[in-house]
Amino acid sequence: MQNLATFLTRLQTFDLRIITKGELQNRIKEEEQKQAYSLVHETQYYKSFTYKSETRVLKDTALIELLSLNDISIKRELVQLKKLKERFKLFWTNFQQSYRELQTEYPRSYIFSIGLDHLFIVKNLQPDHIDIFIGDEFVESLSDSVKLRETFLNQLINDVEGTLYPRETFEEFNARMKNQESRKNTSENVSTKIPYNEDAGMPKFSEQFTGDFLQLMKTYFSEAHHTLLSTLINANIQPENQLIFRGNGNQLADAFKQLYEANLIVGCKKSDLEKWIAKHFLYATGDVPKEYTEGWLSSIISTDTKFCKSPIMEVRVKDKIPTIVPTVRNKKNSKY
Incomplete structure (x- = not known):
């Protein structure tokens, strides 16, 4: 299982670089040779597209290797993949607890305080008493890098589960039901395939409050994307491309969370809502x-825990x- 091992090692290894102020674009106002951590080379943005491409290839080869196993072995490996998925969730909880919007500098102990060194392999990590600057550039790069790793892990898990537990089309489901009806008196086993249901787990918005929510969202979406957002929420018409929320990502997530907890979104579990948001939205600051x-x-x-410090x-x-009330923003302290 060399390909799988290589892929999982890639996902769990962070290769920190120590650079100088001249290589950063930030607001440090100290000596020119100030050292700082960087992880931008392990994201999919800026000039580091190679990292994404290499990780995708490792994921594909790991999948080929997994699918060569028998079902029992695949299920055993799937359990381990899901354990890693839970570790990523624990990282995000730690990350959100320490994240500060508009903060430009973090404590030297930041990496240790979020448990990155405990959860994963962190190369070139220095003791926290050594004066290495940790800025918002690094924190954002860390967030981007973990999101990329998590995305490929989820893709692998979904591909494996799709092989083990294939979903049947609506036509296949109807045909199987007719066959079972005609064989009621036989002892044939019933198929374990999951019936197709296009509405299963889809968030349904309270029509009484949808207008207020969409009116508030006009500030955060372009006119074209706001129109697509309206049709997505009101008619469940899927946009061809993801819709861009103009603000911090946790602001939109917090808004949907509030709607869900007030029962203004029903018909799904929180995990379904999270998948729906990830599928249909991007965010940009x-x-x-x-x-x-x-x-x-x-x-x-x-x-x-309430992680959003500046809800919209x-x-x-x-x-x-319930009433949806826009939050009064302090423009002096806000970028949006």
Whole structure:
């Protein structure tokens, strides 16, 4: 299982680089030779596209290797893959607890405080008493890198599960039901395939409050994307491309979480909502849109901790009647 081992090692290894101020674009106002951590080379943005391509190839070769095994062995390996998925979720919980919007510098102990060295392999990590700058550039690169790794892990898990537990089409399901009906008196085993249901796990928005929510969202989506958002929410018409939310990613996640917990989104579990958001949305605080991942979203939506420090809305309930209220933003302290 060399290919699988190589892929999993890649996902769990962070190769930190120590660079000088001249290689950073930040707001350090100290000596020119200030040292800082960098991880931008292990993201999919800027000039580091090779990392993404290499990781994708490793994922594909790992899948080929897995599918050569018998079902019992594949299931055993799938259990281990899901354990790694849970470790990524734990990382995101730690990450969100330490993340600060608009913060430009983090404590020297940051990497240790979020448990990165405990959860994964971290190369070139220096003791926290050594003066190495940790800035928002590094924290954002770490977030981007983990999202990329998590995305490929989820793709591998989904591909394996799709092989072990194939879903049948609506036509196949109907045909099987007719065959079973005609063989009621036989002892044939029933197929373990999961019947097709296109509405299963889809979030359904309360029609009474959809207009208020969409009106609030006009500030954060382009006109074209806001129109597509309206048809997605009102008619479940899937957009061809992901919709870009103009703001911090946790702001949109927090908004959907509030709607869900106020029962203004029904028909799905929180995990379904997280998958739906990851499928349909990107977010951007600059020129480059970034992806959501289920683990990152889970750390916000499926926990009781409030990680969003600058929410864009609040759901208030009075006499059991909810109201969506836009949050008053302090423009002096906000980039959006």
